Amino acid sequence: MISRIPTVCPYCAVGCGFYLTRSGMEYMQDHPVNEGSLCPKGNAALDVLNHVERLRYPMMRVGGDWIRVSWGEALDRIAEEMDRALRERGPKSIAFLGSAKCTNEENYLFQKLARLMGTNSIDNSARRCHSPTIIALRRILGTPAMTNPITDLALSDCILVFGSNLAENHPVVARWILRAKDRGAAVIVADPRVTPTAWLADLHLQLNPGTDIALINGMINVILREGLESRSFIKDRTKGFEELDVSDYTPERVSSITGLSAGDIVRAARLYARARASAIVYCMGITQHSCGTDNVTACANLALVCGQIGRPGSGILPLRGQNNVQGACDMGALADFYPGWRSVDDPMAIDELRRLWNAGTLPLGRGLTADMMPDADLRFLHVMGEDIVNSDPTVSRRREKLRRGFMVVQDIFMTDTAKLADLVLPAAAWAEKEGTFTSTERRVQWISRAREPPGEARPDLWILAEVAARLGFELPSDPEEALAEINQAVPAYRGISRSNAGARGGIIWPCPHPDHPGTPVLHTERFSTPEGRARITPVHHTPLERGSPEHPMILLTGRVVLHYNSGSMTMRSEGLVKRDPESHVDVHPEDAEQLGVADGDAVVVETEWGRARARARVTPRQKRGTLFMPFHFPETNMIASELLDRKSLMPELKVAACRIWRGE
């Protein structure tokens, strides 16, 4: 009898290991990333598993009521409705949303089902965290993923953190940055707010929102002027350098754009360029902008000009949000990519999959993302494990429009998205099923089944295989069989098996054959672009100009340490909720005084998209002229921006012009 079963934390993408015991949890001190430690959410992970509100039976909406139905009835109905939509309106009328919380095997089969049904309208929440990373790093470096493992940060001599509050959102990453500091590394944090991450910084660049490109180009300007670039790296490993003209971005001009002192810009540039090994860590402060793809491009340019990539401690580390967001993307649960990062616009690449899947034809061209779904005339929508109503502003505001067709939601709780559905299916949670998760550092880890699902809840893989069978497709319901097919479809996963992914700490892709040890550091000798060189790509700052006389302040959004994304999990954890119970808005003391707002006041925040209520928190951590609201609370979502980055379809969630007043 095994007394404890190893598992991987279901929250963020750091991929921390711990053990589940019969009655609780134990720390896993030999896990390579977390070494036994866990953040507060990880410590509270069992609250979700054992929660009384877990969905237990399939339920069908009849009028205003939910009635319990059998699995047979539920699955037959899904197949009927999908088939009907296809016959009457064609594949454009159906859509699927995969989940960065589900396993690789589940996402792989879900997107396969969508594509066999003739649509690329399959997406996941990666759209709202790192879609710009996918587009930019794939184009520039060849591989849209973190270049180095998290533990590598301990080897860095300079760590440049852009738009990431990792101390709250990926606390275990702070462990490795602190180890680097112990060795004397310099830490630079660029963020408009004073966050716990900024506490770690030797240099905090409190820049104006939306001025990242100006700052980075300004740093490159200093680097080139002072001859701190790596000539040999630029010559041997990159192309496009000659087109990079940053002569306009003098420290003085960048100072006026960013609000930083010219001296700090020069200092940051020198620290980053001169260090033996420098790393760039970035997160949604870079990506969630209408210029998100260009922001990522700027980060990559800086690393390439200095040759700070492809070595231990030296690389680009986009911190991803969910436990399997990297994997869901690798598996092609994206409207613009098939498995293995094959573009939906590349018929040659897709043809390999057509043969593997024994399919007649496969759809080409980008499908719908969640943001587009309310305004598309959908007749069938199948959502697996995502609460889009509380994570996507467009869907939040136009949720009723999703109900025009038949909607299926499979989840572990009755989320606000599930409440809209015609049919709700109870899914097994992470510890009640098997399969692989890929963490932010490309670490693929097999999780074992440690508990029985409640009631009639079933693993998502089983549900998908049953639906597919009713539509005439044979999909594996066994995770190991599904992984064997992923070996064929996704080159980076070719050698990944239950055995190597199930070992302590799993294995880091690319893993080209079963005996391969994995590849922690990418781009050591060549880049994975077709020509083997990285493509330096000029990008320029364009003024945001979001403010207006009616809405003179800027609303920033982000996360807090005790909550997670849409809150469907953390809001059900007593220990977390009682410590952080309600939505708040951070206001700088001088702004607060001017506006007549006191700490603890009920306030209304208005953007052009709507109004939200919150409790004011007056704090000098907030930058003057800006407000901050955590997006775990539905209110924030209702007023976030709908503007999109045209290249990646990422919404501009980080900034919205706003005003605030005291009142209920």
Added chain:
Amino acid sequence: MMAKIYLDPERCIGCRACELACEREHGHPRISVGTVSDLAAVPLYCHQCDVAPCVAICYTGSLRQDGDMVKFDSDLCTLCGLCLVACPFGAIELDSKIQRCDLCGSGTPVCVMTCPAEALVLEDLDTVTRSTRGRAAGLLAARLR
């Protein structure tokens, strides 16, 4: 010298994992993180003082010095609450019974194990000061490089 929990306030990121871990283990958190919003976070907990105000004020002998540690015997406790006021760290709470750190009995306390930032350590004082000296020397040397 006995190992106790020591804090490096420069490392604490204020995530409160220690509170959640302690609460899960003991039903009530015996450590709490005080955050000074624009500056730092400081976990507050029982330091097992060698000259312990809580022991000095406890008139029943429920709290007593036992070697390097402060031990607590709930059978003798009258729930008078004097120790709550006496503790300079506010590290004792009353929740139907006295809640204070007992270092999780044996082994490494959960707050130390869970701390992502390694701000909390279980060490004896000599080891703590030695490693602090080592780190300080390393930092000075790095500045010379």
